[in-house]
Amino acid sequence: MFDNLSEKLNTIFKKLKGHGHLTEEHINKALKEVKLALLEADVNYKVVKEFLNRVKEKAIGQEVMRSLTPAQQVIKIVRDELTTLMGGSGAELNLKGMPSIIMLVGLQGSGKTTTCAKLAKFLKEKGGKSSYLVPADTYRPAAIEQLQKLGQQLGIEVFPAQNSQTPMEICINALTEARRRGYDAIIIDTAGRLHIDEKMMDELKQLKERLMPQEILLVADAMTGQDAVNIAKTFNQALGITGVILTKMEGDARGGAALSIKAVTQKPIKFVGVGEKLNALEVFYPDRVASRILGMGDILSLIEKAEETMDVQKAKELERKIRKSEFTLEDFRDQLRRIRKMGSLEQILSMIPGLSQMKQFKNLQIDERELVRIEAIINSMTKEERLRPEIINGKRRKRIAYGSGTTVQEINRLLKNYNETKKMIKSFTKKGKKGKRINLIDFFH
Known part of the structure; x- marks a missing residue:
């Protein structure tokens, strides 16, 4: 952005x-x-x-x-x-309560309900915390059902709220249940409006007074620019928010909200949403963002993303195969899958120091669908073809193209790129033997 x-x-x-x-x-x-x-x-x-x-x-x-x-x-x-x-350093969540109460507030359309699920997934994977999702939005049609479906996708419990209940009743009953069942945190999806109104704020104030949450996080849409800053200012004056989650940071917003919110509200941006997938929530690190703005990359975030998708044993096995020139199309496919798990290619490339300043990358248009096509081609091959691509003749290429919905030309291009990758890797391993040892596990991260 x-x-x-x-x-x-x-x-x-x-x-x-x-x-x-x-x-x-x-x-x-x-x-x-x-x-x-x-x-x-x-x-x-x-x-x-x-x-x-x-x-x-x-x-x-x-x-x-x-x-x-x-x-x-x-x-x-x-x-x-x-x-x-932007705040100096990453701001951590206050998770001192048992359970910790996290209230998400904001306007409709900011991605609040989805962010509740993303945050629960984040707490589970990063901190081993169990969360109880609480749908307290009884105004927006299907808001309760939406959170229940997201909870099912993630295998995270959702309080069985009813539209006939008041938000206060839902929250009090959910808190009692969470304490009884020993959850580490409850994450409350409060009602939003199309605009800030007195009724909305009164309801949120009452919930705050009764529940005494450790965190009141405003979910704001980064695409709205200074509107997001003004919304944050209003919510902070009325509720005393503890932080902000900026959504849609992967879009084409100009960045004004991320650079202004902390200075205007004195409350930190704690997380950013960087995509629609439920794992697309990241801690906001001001120093890393500053480096990326100045074209210095963000190598720490890149390493962290790689480590999240890394299987140490598989990485060691891959290194052994490469050193023995046994790198197959199956390995090639596995690496593509890992790259896709790390996020969009555009986002990954933006983290590499200096890359954004190189002429050949400035106007680079990345087609993410190309990775999907490559995987489809490899999946359409037999086990033997993936292990021994040299046996793929004209007849086999036609069959693979038909099975993957691609063309023979695309099959030829993939095989050519694969062979060139093998040659490049071979040259790296030779250099590693002559001089300093090259860690190919790191190379593929």
Whole structure:
């Protein structure tokens, strides 16, 4: 979502690097362009003004002006200030209660109900916490049924609420049941509206007063830009929220909400939704986001994503096969599946340092369906063909193409890419033997 801002900032800093010695005039000119870039990204005007004042104060210091690489020092200052602007460090959930009570609030259409399920899955997988989902939205048609279906998908219990009950009755009964059954957390899906109204806020205030939740998280749509910031401000003034979950961060939003919310509300962004799948919820790390905005990548998040999908034993077996030149199309398919589990290719590539600044990647259009087609082709092969692709002749290619709904040309292209990959891997293993050992497990992560 920060692509446009990232491109503009990189252009500005490239000009700055062109000056061996920086003057105050150079910095003022660069900061003026940074100001325009941030405003175009829909960052709050007051936030931009305060941000630039802090950057300028540090950038024109004698240590920066006289350093060997003044432009890089300025970039570091901008990165540090962006990190501070977004909260400094990742904010953890308060899970001290037994059960911990987490209340999700927000307007309709922000993805609140789905986020409840995503959060329950996150707590289960990352912290081993058991959650009890509570559908307390009795106003939106099928809201209760939606949460029940999501719970079934994830194997997570949902309180059997009825539309005839009041939200307060649902929450009190659910809390009693959660305590009786020993759940670690209850996650409450409260009612939303198309706009903020007094009735909505009164209901949420009453729930807060009675339940005393450890967390009140606002779910806001990042695509709405400054509207999301204003909504966060209003909810915070009325309820005293403890944090924000920004949804639809994978979209083409300009990024203003992510850069403004903490400064305006003094409440951190705790999570971001990066897709429709139920595992597409990530902890918000300001320092990593700042690095990505400045085109420095996010190697830590990339490693974490790889580790989530990694099976150590399979990785070791793959390394052994590669060293013995036994890398098959089945292995090729398994690696594609792992890459797809890590998220979208566009998101993965954005985490690799420097890649976004390379000309050949700037306007790269990635067709995710290509990975699906490749897997379909490999699945249409026999076991023997996957293990010994050299036996795939013209007749077999026609059969595979028919079975996978593709063309013979696509089969030929896949086999060619596979053979080239094998050659490349072989050259890496040879280099590893001659010099420093290359860890091919890491290579495939």
